[in-house]
Amino acid sequence: MLNIFGKKAEKLIIYKPVKGKVIDLSEVPDAVFSERLMGDGAAIEPEGNEVAAPCNGKVLLVPKTLHAIAIEAENGVELLIHIGIDTVELGGQGFTCHVNAGDPVRRGDKLISFDREAIGREGKVLTTPIVITNAEEKNIEIVKLGTDNSDVLMELAVKG
Amino acid sequence: MLREIIRVNGKDGLHARPAAEFVQLCKRLKSDVKLEKNGTVVPGKSIIGIMSLGIAKGEEVKIIVEGDDEGEALNVIKELLNKE
Numbered sequence: 001m002l003n004i005f006g007k008k009a010e011k012l013i014i015y016k017p018v019k020g021k022v023i024d025l026s027e028v029p030d031a032v033f034s035e036r037l038m039g040d041g042a043a044i045e046p047e048g049n050e051v052a053a054p055c056n057g058k059v060l061l062v063p064k065t066l067h068a069i070a071i072e073a074e075n076g077v078e079l080l081i082h083i084g085i086d087t088v089e090l091g092g093q094g095f096t097c098h099v100n101a102g103d104p105v106r107r108g109d110k111l112i113s114f115d116r117e118a119i120g121r122e123g124k125v126l127t128t129p130i131v132i133t134n135a136e137e138k139n140i141e142i143v144k145l146g147t148d149n150s151d152v153l154m155e156l157a158v159k160g
Numbered sequence: 161m162l163r164e165i166i167r168v169n170g171k172d173g174l175h176a177r178p179a180a181e182f183v184q185l186c187k188r189l190k191s192d193v194k195l196e197k198n199g200t201v202v203p204g205k206s207i208i209g210i211m212s213l214g215i216a217k218g219e220e221v222k223i224i225v226e227g228d229d230e231g232e233a234l235n236v237i238k239e240l241l242n243k244e
Binding site: 037060061064088137 | 172175177180181184205206207208214
């Protein structure tokens with residue numbers, strides 16, 4: 001696809017980091033995501049208990065509380081995967097991380113495992129937003145969202 | 161250029177919600193804002209950069225502000241970070 005300036009938009013497929021139903025960010029029960037304050041993206045209602053790399057790239061950040069992870073794709077797109085809502089309050093309980101900041105990852109590599117029961121017992125929901133945190137700087141657009149049964153979460157056009 | 165060490169009082173430190181609020185604030189300011197902790201400097205407009213500093217409640221961060229509205233910018237930043 002060529003835009004008016006003749007710069008080609010690069011396509012990037014973001015695969016689901018965990019199997020499950022795709023939901024619109026506006027339906028996530030946390031305003032920081034539903035109002036897209038963290039960035040645009042999509043969310044998943046996870047069916048599994050493992051978060052895998054949604055694309056090739058590297059790990060940018062794993063907070064001490066292990067409930068989230070940021071990945072930089074090879075073309076500079078930054079993604080934040082946030083497992084569950086208000087799960088920062090668990091202080092790491094229920095989460096096991098298998099990678100460190102700076103590690104290169106390939107799509108499908110295991111990143112974080114989580115204990116669904118332990119997290120549920122603490123009254124937290126597992127809704128997992130996946131947001132693009134540098135969409136403005138890189139001029140990134142979500143072209144389309146994946147369906148509930150596909151492996152694809154979203155297709156991006158990167159123009160910057 | 162103004163520099164000041166500010167204590168972060170929010171209950172989750174500078175994690176998702178407060179970090180997002182901080183970035184939104186920095187995008188509205190004319191001044192350029194940077195944060196520094198333990199020698200690592202990150203841009204105020206980078207949510208991942210801010211979260212990577214891992215600033216917990218009660219910790220201090222150095223704020224570096226440069227631009228036309230730097231005095232006012234530093235005040236609003238201080239107000240946001242000091243908020244419990």
